[in-house]
Amino acid sequence: MAAFPYYDTPAIDALNAQAVALLKLFAERGYVREEPAVLQPAEIFLDRSGEEIRRRTFTLMDPSGRELCLRPDLTIPICRQVVQEGRKFPARIAYNGLVFRHQPGEPHRATQFFQAGVELLGLEDRAAGETEILSLTIEALRVAGLKQFSLRIGDLALFGALVDALALPDGWRARLKRHFWRAGYVESLLYWLGHGDGKAKLPGTRAEIEALLDARADAPMAGRSREEIISRAMDRAVEAAALHLDPAVADAIAKLLDISGPAEGALISIRALLKTAGINLDPQLAAMDGRLATLKSLGVDPGQVQFTAHFGRNMEYYTGFVFELWARDKEGPVQIAGGGRYDSMMEMLGAKKPVSAIGCAIRTERVLAAKIAGGA
Known part of the structure; x- marks a missing residue:
């Protein structure tokens, strides 16, 4: 796709038809369409998105000196609006619109593209919320005409629970969690704590x-x-x-962060490592078992589901279960959708108490390209 895409009539018609189908599905599931302004206060993204999005945000200054940006995603401004209005929960919101991202070092990647998605805010039953969003994402891809895709899943809460189980001061636990997004840094800290x-x-x-x-x-x-x-x-x-950490414990955690592969086998490996380290994370692993069961019930081949322990490190507002869906266009594998749990977002934006939150975004142009390439 060109860095500055130009949509001719067939492309516009195809995107519009797809958007109508997706928004109809979302509405049937109780999601109300909304759309935030394209131009947003820069600080709400720069303070909350993480380095991956910060470095890709188009910023500008208005005549009064206020820093603004073109929205790099729709999740944050939607959540901000819900908080500002003090809405009742649960809230189910759908969207379809353009987002804008700088692509440093990749001049042929699109700097603007369409996203369609949903946000489920304030549903207290977190497992039910994850099932709803995961099911709706897969159903949306099928409604769009795409039948062949694979999944990658992870759970940041697994690492958080693992850190909480360590015999470390609270400050060091917080440090390990805070720097989870810095690839290699957490592993260095663990080695230092275990081996001195x-x-x-x-x-x-x-x-x-x-x-x-x-x-x-x-x-x-x-x-x-x-x-x-x-x-x-x-x-x-x-x-x-x-x-000091027992070197065996430190090494087991570092090995856990390296685990990546077919989900069922990966969970077996994680359980073995945790047993070696003497750490019990049965509730978190049971939750992952439940997600795999949900995918099976949706007709997803377990062999097409990959688990990656360090997945989620590029978007700092995620707090738990995360997922991506992949397909192939004429040039190779492409990510067509992604989402996850971001329970801290609403408080960061001013909510007076914690609010559960989970959502997904679909790259609609990529879905069309994958469908044309034979993924239907």
């Missing part, structure tokens, strides 16, 4: 810290005094020296 690599090199005495500051005299201090920096560094050194 580099602990002896940490500056811990006042003299060592002062020498380090003197060597970096030009570095900014972010408004803190020299004494504050020294005191904080000494506290961290004391805490770090006391930290």
Whole structure:
């Protein structure tokens, strides 16, 4: 697809017909269509989307100096509107519209494209919500005429529960969760905690810290005094020296993050690793078993479902179950849909209490291309 797509009459007609079919399905399932403005306050995306979307957001400045952007997705502005209006839950919202994303280093990828999707907000039964969204996504692809596709699934909550089970201070648990999206960084932390690599090199005495500051005299201090920096560094050194994970546990977690393959086999591997580490995550694994059962009931071949433990690292607002659907166009494999759970989003946007949230987005132009290429 061209970086700056031009839609001729056949393309417009095909996209419109597809949109009508999808929106009709969503309406039949109780979803009401809405559409936020194309131009949005930049901060709502830059503060909440994660590095992957931040670096791909088109930003501009209005005459008053306020930073704006072309919407890089529709989930965040829809959630923001629901919070601002104080709507009752559960809320079911559908959309179909253009989004805009810079494609650094990939000049032939489209900078604007259509997305159709749904958001399910405030349904307390989380398992039922996941089943509803997953089922609706698959049904939507079939309504659009696409029969052949594969799935990739993951669960960020699995890693969160794993970290909570570790004998670490709360601050370090939060640090591991916060940096889950930094590929390689969490693995380095786990190795350091389990094997002690580099602990002896940490500056811990006042003299060592002062020498380090003197060597970096030009570095900014972010408004803190020299004494504050020294005191904080000494506290961290004391805490770090006391930290330790059983090397077998640290290695098991790192291996778990590397697991990727057919979902049923991957879950067997995860259970074996957790048993080795002495960690019980039965509720989270039972939830994944339930999702696989849902997919089977929808007629999805289990062999077409891949589980990837680190999946979800490119969109920081996801908090739990995540999924992608893939098909093939004339050039090869393409992602045609994706979604997941983002339970922290509503509070981040101003909700007074936690609100469950899950949704999906379908790349409609890619669905058409895959259908034409023979995926129907």
